[in-house]
Amino acid sequence: MTEHSTAPRSRRERPAKPALTREGIVATAVALMLAEGLPRVTMRRLAQELDTGPASLYVYVRNTAELHAAVLDELLGEVDLGPAKGDGDWRGRVVAVLTSYTNVLFEHSALARAALAVHPSGHNYLALLETLLALLHEGGVPDDRAAWGVDVLLQTATATAAEHATRGEAGDAEGQRDALAAMVHDVPAATHPRVAALGVELFTGTPQERLTWIFRVLLDGIRHTPRT
Amino acid sequence: MTEHSTAPRSRRERPAKPALTREGIVATAVALMLAEGLPRVTMRRLAQELDTGPASLYVYVRNTAELHAAVLDELLGEVDLGPAKGDGDWRGRVVAVLTSYTNVLFEHSALARAALAVHPSGHNYLALLETLLALLHEGGVPDDRAAWGVDVLLQTATATAAEHATRGEAGDAEGQRDALAAMVHDVPAATHPRVAALGVELFTGTPQERLTWIFRVLLDGIRHTPRT
DNA sequence: ACCTGAACACCGTTCAAGT
DNA sequence: ACCTGAACACCGTTCAAGT
Numbered sequence: 319m320t321e322h323s324t325a326p327r328s329r330r331e332r333p334a335k336p337a338l339t340r341e342g343i344v345a346t347a348v349a350l351m352l353a354e355g356l357p358r359v360t361m362r363r364l365a366q367e368l369d370t371g372p373a374s375l376y377v378y379v380r381n382t383a384e385l386h387a388a389v390l391d392e393l394l395g396e397v398d399l400g401p402a403k404g405d406g407d408w409r410g411r412v413v414a415v416l417t418s419y420t421n422v423l424f425e426h427s428a429l430a431r432a433a434l435a436v437h438p439s440g441h442n443y444l445a446l447l448e449t450l451l452a453l454l455h456e457g458g459v460p461d462d463r464a465a466w467g468v469d470v471l472l473q474t475a476t477a478t479a480a481e482h483a484t485r486g487e488a489g490d491a492e493g494q495r496d497a498l499a500a501m502v503h504d505v506p507a508a509t510h511p512r513v514a515a516l517g518v519e520l521f522t523g524t525p526q527e528r529l530t531w532i533f534r535v536l537l538d539g540i541r542h543t544p545r546t
Numbered sequence: 547m548t549e550h551s552t553a554p555r556s557r558r559e560r561p562a563k564p565a566l567t568r569e570g571i572v573a574t575a576v577a578l579m580l581a582e583g584l585p586r587v588t589m590r591r592l593a594q595e596l597d598t599g600p601a602s603l604y605v606y607v608r609n610t611a612e613l614h615a616a617v618l619d620e621l622l623g624e625v626d627l628g629p630a631k632g633d634g635d636w637r638g639r640v641v642a643v644l645t646s647y648t649n650v651l652f653e654h655s656a657l658a659r660a661a662l663a664v665h666p667s668g669h670n671y672l673a674l675l676e677t678l679l680a681l682l683h684e685g686g687v688p689d690d691r692a693a694w695g696v697d698v699l700l701q702t703a704t705a706t707a708a709e710h711a712t713r714g715e716a717g718d719a720e721g722q723r724d725a726l727a728a729m730v731h732d733v734p735a736a737t738h739p740r741v742a743a744l745g746v747e748l749f750t751g752t753p754q755e756r757l758t759w760i761f762r763v764l765l766d767g768i769r770h771t772p773r774t
Numbered sequence: 775a776c777c778t779g780a781a782c783a784c785c786g787t788t789c790a791a792g793t
Numbered sequence: 794a795c796c797t798g799a800a801c802a803c804c805g806t807t808c809a810a811g812t
Contacts, residue, residue: 431659431662431663434659434662434705434708434709435659435708435709437709437726438726439725439726439729441729444729444730444733444738444741445738447738447741448737448738448739448740448741451740451741451744452739452740455740461743461744461747462747464740464744465744465747465748465750466751466756466759466760467763468748469748469756470702470760470763473702473705473706473709474698474701474702474705476705477662477701477702477704477705477708478701480662480663481662481663481665481701497667498665498666498667501667501669501672502672505672509676510672510673510675510676511676511680512676512679512680512683513672513675513676513679515689516679516689516692516693519689519690519693520693520696520697522693523694528694528697531694531771531773532694532698534767534771535695535698535764535767535768535771536763536764536767537767538766538767538770538771539762539763539764539765539766539767539768539770540763540767542766542767542770543759543762543763543766545759
């Protein structure tokens with residue numbers, strides 16, 4: 319009897335379709351991304367997850383790029399800002415925070431590429447920015463260089479994650495890496511002496527090893543190189 | 547009479563449909579990209595341009611990513627390697643070559659994003675690599691640092707171009723930049739003192755101004771920072 | 775070996791119409 | 794104001810079948 323007591327309360331799905339809000343949409347998008355990867359976080363797929371049509375999402379989200387940016391900022395909440403308050407060398411603490419940032423992007427690889435495209439602007443990104451700027455300030459880096467420097471540091475981390483992104487999820491970068499390696503291997507010393515001389519050296523090191531070196535290169539350079 | 551002389555010679559289109567070759571496909575892809583932008587360089591659109599079906603292209607091209615990589619390498623032929631043989635400071639010459647590289651990517655913006663995804667491996671990329679390695683060698687940069695350093699230099703240039711890519715072609719990054727700028731403007735000094743202190747400083751400078759500073763930062767850092 | 779038609783399984787975004 | 798059905802204009806990739 320209670321099953322279909324009144325008319326307007328028509329057949330509804332099990333999990334009591336929740337009202338649409340930007341928050342709910344983004345949360346669902348994050349869950350979907352964790353479960354199936356960013357490429358599956360499309361307007362249509364997400365709408366289906368929310369038991370509605372894609373057009374409905376456009377009330378809360380301008381487009382797919384903005385949706386991905388929101389997902390990205392949400393994930394930036396996983397970055398460990400703790401090391402910033404440690405008491406070791408400030409440079410080591412900058413590297414620790416950036417390494418945590420990189421690891422988050424590495425785990426959710428496709429997001430790194432999105433990060434380059436959208437320039438995140440959520441509050442988690444802002445917290446990261448603040449943390450890094452405070453450390454550079456503590457290290458005595460002049461404001462004008464810190465302002466530009468923090469951008470390069472994050473960009474380098476992001477780009478490195480983006481480059482090594484395809485390996486896991488879309489799985490076809492492997493072949494491309496080999497293509498370059500093979501080309502470098504076969505290069506004649508007569509036309510390309512330096513490439514031939516360095517050879518495999520060009521491909522040594524894990525992304526992490528390379529990154530920690532690069533972070534130090536940047537911190538050194540930022541401290542020593544005046545602007546203008 | 548000659549119009550339809552024999553039967554097998556059926557109605558054919560004006561530009562005498564050329565035989566498919568990888569070269570021809572890539573050349574057409576480049577032309578299409580120059581005319582309509584990279585987002586239009588799809589398998590289907592390209593096949594249409596070549597007067598065939600998309601399936602035919604898969605004989606010569608593994609997938610869309612590889613196609614874009616080939617287009618990218620072709621465009622890398624526009625990079626001016628001339629400055630490398632000048633006689634000024636080697637650092638200035640590195641910056642000149644990298645600036646040319648950046649300009650090419652800036653003009654064909656969407657390619658920059660592709661460059662991060664595919665790690666180009668054509669012969670034009672190889673020539674660029676050789677040129678930069680020779681300059682670093684000339685500058686006395688140790689081999690192990692040159693090997694990793696050249697990668698960072700190119701990555702930074704590429705990532706910067708990729709970030710500022712959307713502005714022109716897809717045209718929606720503008721709004722996102724403003725979003726971050728607005729957020730930074732409204733940030734309370736109590737919770738985010740450094741962000742508040744730097745304020746607009748975070749957004750000053752053209753990409754080119756920033757890049758030339760960054761290139762010097764990197765060259766300085768690479769010279770002074772040992773590996774391990 | 776090379777080429778193709780047709781199909782499968784998707785996309786983003788807009789818009790007129792409803793509530 | 795919010796939500797939706799339906800449509801428009803596309804995608805990448807595979808595969809059986811032809812030449």
